[in-house]
Amino acid sequence: xxxxxxxxxxxxxxxxxxxxxxxxxxxxxxxxxxxxxxxxxxxxxxxxxxxxxxxxxxxxxxxxxxxxxxxxxxxxxxxxxxxxxxxxxxxxxxxxxxxxxxxxxxxxxxxxxxxxxxxxxxxxxx
Numbered sequence: 001x002x003x004x005x006x007x008x009x010x011x012x013x014x015x016x017x018x019x020x021x022x023x024x025x026x027x028x029x030x031x032x033x034x035x036x037x038x039x040x041x042x043x044x045x046x047x048x049x050x051x052x053x054x055x056x057x058x059x060x061x062x063x064x065x066x067x068x069x070x071x072x073x074x075x076x077x078x079x080x081x082x083x084x085x086x087x088x089x090x091x092x093x094x095x096x097x098x099x100x101x102x103x104x105x106x107x108x109x110x111x112x113x114x115x116x117x118x119x120x121x122x123x124x125x126x
């Protein structure tokens with residue numbers, strides 16, 4: 001695919017961002033310790049107030065079968081869309097501002113060549 005002119009790319013990014021109707025908090029898990037040396041699970045903020053949108057992942061990606069404790073589980077998957085350049089990574093926690101729903105980043109969608117937005121496949125926690 002030929003390179004997109006910088007002005008056109010900026011316009012495409014601006015139009016895409018208009019479709020991002022929510023905001024989210026992106027965090028990464030950190031290991032810390034309590035006063036007795038016990039391990040605590042804490043999260044550090046990667047980015048807050050990030051424009052985003054969560055949509056169904058589509059028929060091909062909508063569900064994933066996993067085995068947990070010798071039992072098969074079905075995980076519903078969604079697509080997270082954020083502005084290009086958002087620091088997304090696998091295993092991050094994403095909290096939507098609108099309804100406080102929490103998701104984990106399962107996979108990054110990096111095959112997009114126009115670099116208009118950043119996308120990840122996510123699973124809902126609550």
